[in-house]
Every structure is written in structure tokens, then in C-alpha cells.
Amino acid sequence: MKESRKEQKPGLFVPTIDRAKCEGGYHHACADAKCPCVPACPYSVLEIRSLTAEDKRLLSLGDRFRAWIHRNRQAYVVKADGCTACGRCIEACPVPHVIRLKRRISA
Ligand code: SF4
Ligand code: SF4
Secondary structure (H helix, E strand, O other), rough: OOOOOOOOOOOOOOEEEOOOOOOOOOOOOHHHHOOOHHHHHOOOOOEEEEEEEEHHOOHHHHHHHHHHOOOOOOEEEEEEHOOOOOOHHHHHOOOOOOOEEEOOOOO
């Protein structure tokens, strides 16, 4: 999936991760490629972390089980202000529609 785009001023957009889909390196292509979204980002915006209790609570029972299969690891945005909306992480992620870029209301 090609998602490269013109870079924007940092902080105008933020990546969002679909908690029901992110595999955190423990399934299929994401495991083979070792969470490629993280090294794809030139600005260290993403990191793999344990799913928070709050994020787990917001998942359906089925999605919670799925997250457990993936060892409750997922990509997290740790440096939102560095994102230039370049799309490299989206291009690198082998699971469709996990990462989306959302315009921030105020930067
Ligand atoms: S966002 Fe994509 S590449 Fe990154 S950990 Fe999740 S599934 Fe893997
Ligand atoms: S869109 Fe670009 S800058 Fe933003 S998190 Fe993804 S790879 Fe990093």
C-alpha cells in the first residue's frame, strides 16, 4: 500500500493506531518484518509498548483475546509533535488500515 505523501509541518497531524488490528510484532507479516512501522519513521514517533489497561478496557472481548495472542504489544505514538505526516509508517505496516493520520485540532 503506497502512502508516501508530502511532508507537513511537524505537529499538524498525528498517527492513530487501530487497537483492534495492530499486531505488535507477534503475528504474520508484522512479526516477520519486526514491527516495521517503528524503524520506518525518521522522527522516532512510534514505539512498541504493552497495551495499557485503559486501551484493553476499550476493546471488545474478541479483540482483547486477539491482543492477548499478540502478547498485548502494540505500536504507540510516543512523540506526536515530531510527526510530519510523511506516510512512511503506513507504507511499512503489513496490516492494512492499522495506522491512519489524523489532523490535530490545535498544534
Ligand atoms: S502498526 Fe503495523 S507494523 Fe506497526 S506494530 Fe502494528 S501491525 Fe506491526
Ligand atoms: S507519518 Fe511519517 S513522521 Fe508520522 S509517524 Fe509515520 S513515519 Fe513518522
